[in-house]
Amino acid sequence: MALLALGVSHAAQPPQIGNEAPALLVRTLDGHSFDLKALRGKVVIVNFWATWCAPCRAEMPRLDAFYRQQHAKGVELLGLSVDEASEAPAVARIMKSFSYPAALASSAKVDGFGPPLAVPTTWIIDPKGIVRARLIAGTAVTKDSLEHAVLPLLEPAATHP
Numbered sequence: 119m120a121l122l123a124l125g126v127s128h129a130a131q132p133p134q135i136g137n138e139a140p141a142l143l144v145r146t147l148d149g150h151s152f153d154l155k156a157l158r159g160k161v162v163i164v165n166f167w168a169t170w171c172a173p174c175r176a177e178m179p180r181l182d183a184f185y186r187q188q189h190a191k192g193v194e195l196l197g198l199s200v201d202e203a204s205e206a207p208a209v210a211r212i213m214k215s216f217s218y219p220a221a222l223a224s225s226a227k228v229d230g231f232g233p234p235l236a237v238p239t240t241w242i243i244d245p246k247g248i249v250r251a252r253l254i255a256g257t258a259v260t261k262d263s264l265e266h267a268v269l270p271l272l273e274p275a276a277t278h279p
Contacts, residue, residue, distance in 0.1 A: 133249045142164065142198075143227045145227075146220060147210050147213060158247050159245050161188075163193065164231065164240070165196070166231075173255065174238040193272070199223060245271065
C-alpha cells in the first residue's frame, strides 16, 4: 500500500521483455536529469531498491562493481529507491558508498515502470530501448547474471549473425 501513496504514475502491468522500455524521467539525488529515452545507444540498468531491503543492499556492491567496469563501454545504471520522500537523507547516505546515480521513485516526473512487484527488481534495456531482461530477488544480480544479460548487448552489431 505504501507504494501506491508515492504519487508515481502506474503502468497497468510491468514492462514486457522484448517490448520498448517505458518512459522514465527523474531527477537524481545529485540534481541531474535521468531520461531513459535520451540514453538510446547505451545499455541501461534500472535497479529498484529500498533502504530497508536487505537483499537490495546486498546486491548494490555487485551492481557498483559492474557499473565501474562497464560504464566506459556504454553502460548506464540508475538506482531507483522506492523509499518515501522523507527517507531521502538515508538514501543519499547509503548511495555515498557507490559510484552510480540514484533517485527516488516518488520524485519521478514520469515512471512508466510503475511500482515494482518486489524489490530488488533490476531491468536491463538494450541500446535500442528494448527491455531485454528482468532480474528479481536478492540472488538474481550476480556478476555472471549481469555479464550474461548485459555484455552481449554491448557487442558491435558486426559480431552478430
